[in-house]
Amino acid sequence: MMNLLVIFLAAAFTENILLARFLGMCSFLAISRQMKTSVGLGFAVVFVTTFTAAINWLLHTYVMVPLGIEFLEFIVFIVVIAAFVQLVEMIIERFSPSLYFSLGIFLPLITVNCAILGVSLFMLNKQGFGFWESLVFGFGSGIGWLLAIILMAGIREQIKEDKIPAGLRGSGITLIITGIIALAFVAFSGMIK
Amino acid sequence: MAFKDTAGGKALIKNLWSDNPVFRQVLGICSTLAVTNLLKNTLLMCGGLVFTAGLSSLTISLLRNYIPKQVRMMVQVLIIAAYVIIVNIFIRARFPDIHKTIGPYVGLIITNCIIMGRAEAFASKNPAWPSLLDGIGAGLGYSLILVFIAIVREALGFGTLMGFALPFRDIWWYQWTIMVMPPGAFFMLALVAWFGNAYVLKKEGGAK
Numbered sequence: 001m002m003n004l005l006v007i008f009l010a011a012a013f014t015e016n017i018l019l020a021r022f023l024g025m026c027s028f029l030a031i032s033r034q035m036k037t038s039v040g041l042g043f044a045v046v047f048v049t050t051f052t053a054a055i056n057w058l059l060h061t062y063v064m065v066p067l068g069i070e071f072l073e074f075i076v077f078i079v080v081i082a083a084f085v086q087l088v089e090m091i092i093e094r095f096s097p098s099l100y101f102s103l104g105i106f107l108p109l110i111t112v113n114c115a116i117l118g119v120s121l122f123m124l125n126k127q128g129f130g131f132w133e134s135l136v137f138g139f140g141s142g143i144g145w146l147l148a149i150i151l152m153a154g155i156r157e158q159i160k161e162d163k164i165p166a167g168l169r170g171s172g173i174t175l176i177i178t179g180i181i182a183l184a185f186v187a188f189s190g191m192i193k
Numbered sequence: 194m195a196f197k198d199t200a201g202g203k204a205l206i207k208n209l210w211s212d213n214p215v216f217r218q219v220l221g222i223c224s225t226l227a228v229t230n231l232l233k234n235t236l237l238m239c240g241g242l243v244f245t246a247g248l249s250s251l252t253i254s255l256l257r258n259y260i261p262k263q264v265r266m267m268v269q270v271l272i273i274a275a276y277v278i279i280v281n282i283f284i285r286a287r288f289p290d291i292h293k294t295i296g297p298y299v300g301l302i303i304t305n306c307i308i309m310g311r312a313e314a315f316a317s318k319n320p321a322w323p324s325l326l327d328g329i330g331a332g333l334g335y336s337l338i339l340v341f342i343a344i345v346r347e348a349l350g351f352g353t354l355m356g357f358a359l360p361f362r363d364i365w366w367y368q369w370t371i372m373v374m375p376p377g378a379f380f381m382l383a384l385v386a387w388f389g390n391a392y393v394l395k396k397e398g399g400a401k
Contacts (some may be wrong), residue, residue: 071282075275122297123295182379
């Protein structure tokens with residue numbers, strides 16, 4: 001139990017998928033302009049990373065390793081993710097059309113959101129992860145991403161009216177703020193040995 | 194006709210400088226930014242990226258009339274994934290030490306928005322030769338910026354380049370730890386985006 005908690009905290013804070021590993025930057029930069037869509041996309045990412053990590057772990061352990069086709073892992077993972085995103089898209093469209101329209105193009109783009117594939121790949125890089133560890137790792141990583149995008153969206157809504165040098169507007173200032181948030185997250189690294 | 198006036202040459206040059214994806218939109222930095230604290234790793238990743246971008250654009254362009262519209266994205270991703278697997282196997286075989294540190298990031302080339310973006314925007318509509326050059330141009334334009342970031346980060350963070358100590362390292366040098374850590378990459382990229390944007394704004398302002 002303790003072990004799972006450590007994995008969760010490490011994935012969400014010390015090894016934050018966005019702030020320490022730079023994954024999922026594209027949609028982060030584009031979407032964090034608005035709080036509402038950020039929260040929506042953030043939860044979609046949490047949901048997708050958790051389940052794809054678990055599914056991919058199962059496939060890798062029980063199908064690819066016994067058959068000796070680990071080199072195909074990239075293709076298998078990306079297909080699993082694409083299929084899963086399609087499912088999430090249909091669910092959101094059915095239950096929350098307004099969210100569906102505001103997320104627009106970014107829902108299908110979760111497929112090529114590096115964070116999702118990254119979680120699955122990093123999961124394999126960790127030695128000795130079992131099923132539950134992988135599930136928790138996926139969940140923690142997703143939560144880390146959600147946390148980062150909510151922080152960013154909150155800050156960006158505050159600075160909307162501020163005077164910013166023309167060249168820095170948009171991605172420039174967002175990256176600087178991300179850097180500062182990342183700096184704050186570095187402080188978490190003492191938390192877990 | 195000069196090379197730069199052909200369709201392919203134009204695409205190559207456009208991606209390299211005036212429409213550079215990182216300058217203009219800060220796209221596709223995900224997979225490679227993480228390895229920019231060492232120049233050697235960056236060069237390897239960029240090599241893989243240029244290879245994948247060029248050849249996947251070529252393949253997608255050759256197959257463009259046979260791919261059904263509805264499953265277009267999926268087919269493109271699979272083509273890109275196939276080339277990334279080749280890159281991954283090559284790096285694992287030739288540079289096993291580096292592969293241990295950058296392994297997962299190599300796989301992430303698949304989800305690099307630039308490759309996908311070029312495939313969708315250019316290769317799926319244009320003939321093979323310009324598409325190949327367009328892909329290579331996008332890859333190189335992107336590498337240009339990452340190599341620049343890597344040079345700054347490695348020089349300030351470790352006092353080395355490609356693993357060799359710089360001359361000033363023994364005389365006067367203070368380690369910028371922040372450059373080795375992730376925030377350093379964010380700040381460097383912000384600077385690049387700033388200069389890129391300012392340059393574009395100035396040019397547009399001048400044209401008016």
